[in-house]
Structures are given as C-alpha cells and as structure tokens.
Amino acid sequence: MQERREQLLDLGLRLFGSKPYDEISIEEIAQLAGMSKGLLYHYFPSKRDFYVACLRAASQQLRRLIRPDPALPPSEQVRSSLSVYLDHVRANRAKIQAFVGGGIGSDPEVLEVTEATRRAVWEFMLAGMRAADDEHLLRSAVRSWVRFVEAIALDWADSEGVPKDAVIDVCVAVLDAAVGESRQPPEPPGPPRPISMGE
Amino acid sequence: MQERREQLLDLGLRLFGSKPYDEISIEEIAQLAGMSKGLLYHYFPSKRDFYVACLRAASQQLRRLIRPDPALPPSEQVRSSLSVYLDHVRANRAKIQAFVGGGIGSDPEVLEVTEATRRAVWEFMLAGMRAADDEHLLRSAVRSWVRFVEAIALDWADSEGVPKDAVIDVCVAVLDAAVGESRQPPEPPGPPRPISMGE
Numbered sequence: 487m488q489e490r491r492e493q494l495l496d497l498g499l500r501l502f503g504s505k506p507y508d509e510i511s512i513e514e515i516a517q518l519a520g521m522s523k524g525l526l527y528h529y530f531p532s533k534r535d536f537y538v539a540c541l542r543a544a545s546q547q548l549r550r551l552i553r554p555d556p557a558l559p560p561s562e563q564v565r566s567s568l569s570v571y572l573d574h575v576r577a578n579r580a581k582i583q584a585f586v587g588g589g590i591g592s593d594p595e596v597l598e599v600t601e602a603t604r605r606a607v608w609e610f611m612l613a614g615m616r617a618a619d620d621e622h623l624l625r626s627a628v629r630s631w632v633r634f635v636e637a638i639a640l641d642w643a644d645s646e647g648v649p650k651d652a653v654i655d656v657c658v659a660v661l662d663a664a665v666g667e668s669r670q671p672p673e674p675p676g677p678p679r680p681i682s683m684g685e
Numbered sequence: 686m687q688e689r690r691e692q693l694l695d696l697g698l699r700l701f702g703s704k705p706y707d708e709i710s711i712e713e714i715a716q717l718a719g720m721s722k723g724l725l726y727h728y729f730p731s732k733r734d735f736y737v738a739c740l741r742a743a744s745q746q747l748r749r750l751i752r753p754d755p756a757l758p759p760s761e762q763v764r765s766s767l768s769v770y771l772d773h774v775r776a777n778r779a780k781i782q783a784f785v786g787g788g789i790g791s792d793p794e795v796l797e798v799t800e801a802t803r804r805a806v807w808e809f810m811l812a813g814m815r816a817a818d819d820e821h822l823l824r825s826a827v828r829s830w831v832r833f834v835e836a837i838a839l840d841w842a843d844s845e846g847v848p849k850d851a852v853i854d855v856c857v858a859v860l861d862a863a864v865g866e867s868r869q870p871p872e873p874p875g876p877p878r879p880i881s882m883g884e
Contacts, residue, residue, distance in 0.1 A: 626847075
C-alpha cells in the first residue's frame, strides 16, 4: 500500500517533469500506472492533490540529499551540500523547469512546499552559525542567499564550460559576505546561543 | 486616448494590488473606471491582457526609478539605486505580494515581464563593470544577486527596526563577493570592453 503510493509518486515526478500540468489527465496517469481511475482516486482525490504530493516527495528527496554531513569539518559542509545540490539541479533541470515554470506555481499549497524546501536549506546553514548582533538581518540574509544559489544553479545547469568549483566558490563567498562575521562554528566553551527560526 | 489608457492602468495597479486576480471581474473594472464594458474591451481585449498591461506599467515605473544616476560616482550608484528600490518595495509591499503570490504567476507573458524587469536591473549593474575572465559566470552572478536583493527587500519591508543602511551594506557586500574583482569602473584609458548581455 505504502509501496504502491511511492511507485505512483515516482511515476508522477517523471510525468509532471516531462510536460505541462494542463496536458496531463487523470486517465493518462491511471493508464501509465496500470490501475483504474477509481483506485487512483483512492490514493489521490484529484490531479492537483497528486501534483502537490509529487512536489512534496521531490522536496523531501532534495532535503535528504543536501543535509550537511556532520562528519565533515564545518567549512566543508557548505561546499559539500552545494556540490550535491548543483549536481541535482543539473540532473533534473527539465523537471525543475516544468515544476517551477509550467505547473501551478501560484497555488498556495505549492508555494508552501517550495517555501518549506527553502526553509530547510537555510536552517541547515544557520545551524552552523554563531548568533549575530542582528539576528533578523542574519536570517534574512541566509534566506536570500538561498534564492541566489537557486538562480545561479539553474544558470549553471544550462551552461557549458563553467567549472562547478567556480560556482561553489562564488556561492561560498556570497554567503560569507551575506552573513559577515557570523559564519563560524559556535564558540567551543559554552553552548551556542540558539538562533530562533522565526517565521 | 493615451491618457485614458494610463488612467485605466493606474486603476488596475491599485485594483490588482488590493485583492486576488480571481476575485476581480471585468464588470468591476468598468464600473470603477466609469465606462461601459464595451469601451473597456476596446482598450484591453481581456482581463488577462489588462493584467499583463498593468504589470508592464509597474515594471516600467520601477525601471525608471532605479536607473543609476550617472551624476553619482560609480560606487554610489549602486547604493542609491538600492535605496530607492528598498523604499519602493516597502511602499508597495501589498501590491507586490498580490502580483507575485496571488496573480497568474506561471502565465508565460507574466514570467516574461518579470524576467525583463530583472534583466533591466542586472544590465544596469553590469554596465558599470569591467569584463571578467569568465563573463558567463559574471553575468550569472549578477543575475542571481538580483534574486538575493528581491528576497532581502521583501523581508526588510515586512520587518521593523532593521536599518535600511544595514540592508544596503549587505547587498553591496554580496555584490562585491559575487563579482569578485569585476566591480570596478572600466579602466579609464581605453574604452571598456563591452559585456554582451546574452539571453
């Protein structure tokens, strides 16, 4: 049952990543899945629900992928996550484009999933930082850095000949500039002052 | 005739900025404008066309506002444009939110206007820069910086107590980091090597 659901999500990710939302029908999904429309509706009450579930699955996949590796020294964690992220964007360029540009981008639930994905990224990043004087501005700078990374990754995925390391260097330099002195591991003696995530 | 059209666009900007796209009808627009539906259709064949025209007018307004002032020294041009931009975002927060989040964001023509606006911003920025070794990466970094600025400006507009100058400082530091050594005025002796805008 759970397995069947996951197979459907896999199928949906491929399908929604291959052509515009409006060109996909419940009939087509059921046919490709080899099940009746009735059974498909049992898993997902509507095409929109199915789409949102697929997007959510893609988001979870990405979040697992880019979770910083605690075995690495802090300075390497960001580079390593960025490297994995860039590979992911290049490998899934068409799907990402379809989801971002051709889907139902202003649907509130879709925006919610997109925002949750971004939030996961900046929370990973903030977790390794010392609290700054102006925490609001720090959070905001890291959040905005995520938008920078998204944009430069899509550009890079479309380009040829720009070395991945050069993009990572730019992203790290921008993060350093964005957060000023805050991007150091928390001071060793005392416990780090937690940064509330706000929202 | 031209004047009537501009009055309609002013009305549309206020209206689309005040409530969701789907809640606005052609009847309401005609009534507020004090004209018949027939005459309104003469100016704009559909609600969607009217919406896109309003968005285009907002984009042109913004581009006029943030055009760098050539009378300023190059280092001040970016700060000055950022300052005007931040004020604009704060003053128009609700409208921007309605256009970005509540409109028809995945409509191709809407995406085109949004992209053209961003392109204008990064072209302003690139115009003052020396050609870098890797022009593709430079253009991409400036483009992505525009996304950073958009995000941090919206955050700032929602916040209280973060000084505008601190946000401008972060944006300038991030731009410097993003473009490396390129953000200097072109060398005085020869003409600057033009940077092709691509796209």
